[in-house]
Amino acid sequence: MGAVLAVAATPAPDTVARSVSVQNNDPLIHFHGRWDPAPETWWGSTGFKLHVQDLSSLTLNLGNHTTSPTVQLGVSVNYGPFNTVNVSAGTNEIPLIVSSDETDDAKLPATSVVRINVPGWQDNRLELENIVLNPGAKLLPYTPSDIHFQFIGDSLSAGGQYLPQIVDQAWTFLTPENFKAEHLINAQPGIALSDIDAYGNVHGMSYQYFVTEDTQYYYTDYHNYTTPWNFARDQPPATHVVIHIGANDSGNNPSLTRPQTYLEFLSRLRTLYHTQPFFIFTPWGWPQPDGSISYYYPGQYETIVATRHALGDRNTFLVNTTGWVTLEDVFPGNMHPTVDGHIKIAGLFQEWLENWGLHPLSAWATPA
Template identity: 25%
Template sequence: MQVASLFATLLGFASASIIQNGQLRENPYPGQTPAIALDESWRTYAADAVEIGYKGRWDSKHISWWSAPGAKFDFTGNQVALGFGPQTSEGVLVAYRIAGLDWEFSNVTADSVHQFVGPETGVAAEQTTFELRVTNWAYGVQLNNVSVGVDAQLRKSPEFGKNVEIIGDSLASGQYGTYEGLSSWAFAFAAGLGNVEYSITAYPGICLQDKECYDNARGMTYQWNQASDCGARAKKVYGTSPEKWNVSDHRAADLVVINLGTNDHRKGNEVAPEDFYDSYVKLIEEVHEAWPQANIIIMSLWGTFDSKKDTYVQVPLYVRALKRVFERFRESGFVHYFDTTGILHHNDVNPKDHPTDVGHIKIASHLMQFVKLRLGWEFAASGPEVEHDTLYWNDEAGY
């Protein structure tokens, strides 16, 4: 059953139902937002207001794409409502938070206005920050407007000094994670650094090579230049003529992390190592041309785990091809090789060959340390929540 129809079926069960990964979440967290009608008590800003900071990739119609796209702004007063346009996926799960506190979750849908902050929220500061992220890579929102109290204002949130771009497939987009995009190693890594802006240009099933892989008609060497991803939603909106992503119109990346090739290797796609190498070189050269000052990290592919006698053995993918890519650029100094071998263990990968939530955290943590040691970046997390639903790990009283 599709998420849209499932959402409609289950919504009547409880006024605070949360639908995630197409299933009803038992004992949902507080956060389901009410749909409201705007009146004269609200001040409304259009989607193109300079005060609204768009995170990740959005197109010119203010439709979100790829993994964990979001919006961020500061506001005064104690009311915030967001209006969603017709290209919003029905029942899409969004995460939102105020001032970096705990993420809360709500399903929203097309042609609606949802109130995320009200007097009961207890906003104490004269000005605070609101952030929203789309959790699921396959769905998205179209932002029509943002409203605050009639006597309040939106203000632009200051941006961090560095910018990170992550390019990947289902492993980076968090497929099968508890909160998908917000459970991914890509999000945990970038948000965990604490002082960077970031975009996660990742989509399940996509190959590095420009070829049809699963339901994706094109590979990342083509799709990276498009605003939208290559999923069914994008096909419905754009058909075979997606909106171009004009990289020069957006902030340059200081760091690009690439984790691609797992789908190229899979049965049915089986891209030859030489062709994989050529495609990887092409992508790096294109990224470097767009952002000549950016460092680029090539991540090795951890692959799968095969049983052997009484244990499991890791089987990484495209090892020689990836090392050849690194060697080609080694003397340039801007390409770095992050070897993931040994970070994950058999039980860090779920039955569908994707990291568990713990696996994602392990990858993110090791990558953070790599960036700190190799590039000299400092961690700057000062308290805002990154991973949600992890308190049980050390909450012995709750066992």
């Protein structure tokens, strides 16, 4: 019997399509807000945007420094409403909801824009390891809007502790959505402008704004320090700066020299934003059951703006919010705006901006 000739088997072609892994330093991820080098998030509304061709699934792999047991995300697909998704350290598949109807399973278009942010002012740490897309997907450049708002404030700008979707339902978030604009929001409940300890914030905004971390760093065992923020990372740079702050200065130390503190803050901001308009909100106050409204620092915001004008800065503007908020617009127990109250404030500010000369864009810069 002759020898059997062994024939080597020809390897079968690799027919298994592979998922697309996007590393956390990929230049096509459009980061916004304040990320440390890990990268991990600080400040509510920090997040990223993805422009993807042939998208059908998206998974986030998150590191152990992600808030435990979960961190709340806001997720918007193709500029639709932001939906709440809770994620944790490890692998997280992100639902790609294309309308407000959670049963909607409509097919995504050829290219999609996914916007993801952390809306909370605390428990808001997201450690991004990598992003996994479906086989055949391709990450594309994201083109940001020509309008880029920077908001600076306290709980009245952060959504406070009271809105289900936190900053994603605040006027500071709704305004840029209405304008089809980018945004940065540096707002923290309880924070004063003066660098004082106020309601658990160990620093005031006059310090905290210029560092990467929000005031929760103080309570973070593995990151209980601050690092200077590199404002060159804010891309594109802010085109309009909006400031609404002072309630917690008044609540902690009414004798503080309010105009001087604010003027020094504006002078420092001008070293970063040389020509951008500054919009200085007056307090809308605390509505009372008898119909009256209690205001803090009456007349001082007008003095601040007048002083900037006297110094030659004609690009600082007073936004007089008197009458914008009534008792019907706030939670009666804490006098912070409700969801509908924030919608009202965003609408009134949009009206103010349009009268000033800024109008909503007709379309988002990156089409979906």
